Every structure is written in C-alpha cells, then in structure tokens.
Amino acid sequence: NAGVMQNPRHLVRRRGQEARLRCSPMKGHSHVYWYRQLPEEGLKFMVYLQKENIIDESGMPKERFSAEFPKEGPSILRIQQVVRGDSAAYFCASSTIRGDGNTIYFGEGSWLTVV
C-alpha cells in the first residue's frame, strides 16, 4: 500500500472551515475510491472516481462534500464548512480497472480533527 499517497496525514480544522484531502493513486491505477472511518467503526464507502469522472457517489453526504479526480494531479476530497461529526479517518484506495486479490491498495489515510 506504500504506492497510494495521501496528504495531509493529519489535519486540524475549526468548525466552519474547509478541509481538502489529497490522494495520488498508485502508478498505473486509474480508479480511486474514498472511504471514511469513524472511531471504532468499519470503513464506509463514499465515492468512486475515474479520471475526470465520478462513477459512484452513493456514499457521499448530500451537502458539503465533493470529490474530483482531474486529468492531471491527485484526487481531491473536499469538505466545506466542517462540523465536529466530520472528524474521522479518510482513506483512499486505488486499483486498475478490474481488481482481484491484492490489487486494491489503500493509502495511509488522512486523519481529520474538527475542533
């Protein structure tokens, strides 16, 4: 999983500020997935993107959250007007078109704390 790079690793934001989390997929991977993990819980799917396309955003909250994966550069998960309930670990994973076995790789995660 060392190939999927996420930054920042830790981010502290005050309520009402914006948080931007970045994910660079493993080389050769064109599919990116964002997951959120609340304390003491499992990972929850948020969004699945390919370059310049959102494929599945069924897990994204309806407001304040958005994601993109531009033609150039990393995927961005953006949270506007953060609230305390947004405090969580946000994991990015990447894969080729079809993943089997261990071809789905997770990044180290970004821990967001809202104060």
Place this chain on the structure above:
Amino acid sequence: GQNIDQPTEMTATEGAIVQINCTYQTSGFNGLFWYQQHAGEAPTFLSYNVLDGLEEKGRFSSFLSRSKGYSYLLLKELQMKDSASYLCAVREGAAGNKLTFGGGTRVLVKP
C-alpha cells in the same frame, strides 16, 4: 444494498487459533476480502475469496461459502502482533472495486 456482520471483539491466547466469522447478504456477489488494520494505520490486504473453499496463506486462512453467504478468517499460532482489527469486505458487481465493509472484529491476543 449489503449487510455484513462480524463479531465486534474476540480475545485469544498467544499460540492459539482464532476464527472470525463474517456473514453477508448481497446481490451480485463478486468476491470477499479480509483486511488487517492496526490502530491508526491503513487496512492491509490479507486474503481474497471468490470461489467456495479454503484459501491458505501461511498462518492465515480464509473460507467462503457463497450459498450460505458466509466466510471466516482463521488465524493460527497467534502472535502478540496479531492484535488488530480484522475487516471483512464484499465486492459487488462486475465493474470497479467498490467494497462494502463490515464493522470489523477487534482481536486481542493475550500472553
């Protein structure tokens, strides 16, 4: 939608064996994954099953029964470093790699 259930917590002794069960309900099942996650770290891939049967990899084995919607992860010769959460995840559909995770099972290995 999917429903994935696994026990919340298990305790075992160093050197022993522990079996973590996972049951799921899904349409379009296309593979089941097990991940290990230490506190504050990323999930690490352990095993993958798409056909019925047992997959063995060192001290870890995983079993799948698609007809029963059931899998288990078997950890043998437990070591202290195996204390972690173990996540069961199901892939659904023919395209992409969207995974639905269970809540995770926290395993505590005692000396």
